[in-house]
Amino acid sequence: MDRRDFLLGLLTATALARTAAAAAQAPAGSIDVVQRFGFVGDGRTDNYEAFHRFADHANRVRGGSYVFPPGRYFVGRWRTEPQGTRDRRHVVNSELVDCDGLTISGYGAKILLNGRFHRAARRGRDGLTIGVHTSTFMPFEIRRCRNLTIQGLEIDGGVGSMSRDSAVPEGYSHLIALSACSNVLLKDLDLHHGQVDGLYLSDDVTLSNIRPGRACRNVRLQNVKCRNNGRGGFAVLQVWGLVATDCEFSGNGFPGGRYAYHMPGFGVDIEPDRSTEGVEIDTKTGNLEFRRCTFNDNWSAIIAGYAGNYKGYCRFIDCNSRNREGPHHIIASWPGEGMLIQGGTHDAGPGCIHLSWQAPGSRTVLRDMRIRSSHIFGFLHGAEGSITDVQGCELTGTHRTAESGHFPFLGQDPGRGRKNVFKRNRIFIPAARKDRSAPFDIEPNFHNTELEGNEYSTDLAVPGHYFMPNYAPTCTVRNERFRGRFPGVRDTFRPVGNEAHDTRLPYSR
16 A cells, blocks of 8 residues: 555544544434535535425424534625515525424534625615625524534634624624524534624514514533624523523624624623514513633623513523623613622622613622722612612722722612622722822722622832722711721722721621
């Protein structure tokens, strides 16, 4: 055997081994999409028609189990017609509908969408910009399916090769879009560089014209990555019951290339379109939980700012986040059982963590978090009629320039005789934040709050200058401590209106 034959045999054996390994992770009896539907994984051949053959078969048998062998599955065509177009004389998505028991496996497989086009702002026949309809093919547009599993695939949405006029709004183009699906497992997926969102959960109102629409239900994510997509990582519109474990939502709003991005550039955005139960939708969005997930370098890590559109609970447990440059790092506003963010490190950078947002009726709880921020407020409770509860957290100011503000600021009345809670927290305010236009700066600022056992510290070491908290008359204060550079009555962190106080001792009133 010569060297060339040996290498060819080695490559063939390796490819067969990879195919066998991928098949082993798919359910027994899974249909090989290359053999059955003519997919070609060479990274060049257009698999548009193969996707339609696959979808036609799965829809006809109402489900089934399918495996994409390792390879690079390119789709060369893109859409130019409005969302919902099904006329196959045009390029349309290969929709999967009304399946029960559908499994798609693709360990070692990568789907490549063609983004080498420009989304133009000029007007078309319908009066809209042409670019709003110019979108990538969506490989997995799935509606009203039950007992659905998608695992092992990587999808590159091609936005890195795309361009657009700045006036063109976002279109409908997600790497995986589920509408009114239930009992869903999404596992070991890498969804990146999509034109809009990596993953999108919604109802069937728009595509099925059914009212009330049906929300997705009982959705599980395990080790799913949504990264560097043009608008967002994970759009949660209409879903009741979601658990995401060990997932990553990072770099969204920063797709690279010439495309720029669409606001708001989120890791996760929980933004229902419909909230009137029994009329618009069968259930409001709620009972969501994220565990050990990462939200790094998005414009906003987490957006949940529509308290009137939710019910049940929303929880982020032992998650971590880091802000790239956006002003709103986390927006947390949830009614009923409320929003809980517990554990983890959250570096907001120049951004703010909002503990309420615009409307009343929310409850936000922070527990045992480590927070870093150079924002003027760090975290802010700014919506009257909402309540916040912060306990056991560390808030570290990372300011490099002087600013006049309140770090942090709990400024609103929860109403109905309630008080916000702020206990056992540690606050550090750096010397760089002191503007020195007056002897003291009011940092932090509390209203309508029950405070106990908090410690405030600074590295400010300028005699005669100091920070002091503001406790409004509506507050109750017990055992507060202050640690500056000059212990005693001339310390650089001291309680308001109590010059005789030794800052090494607990302060109460």
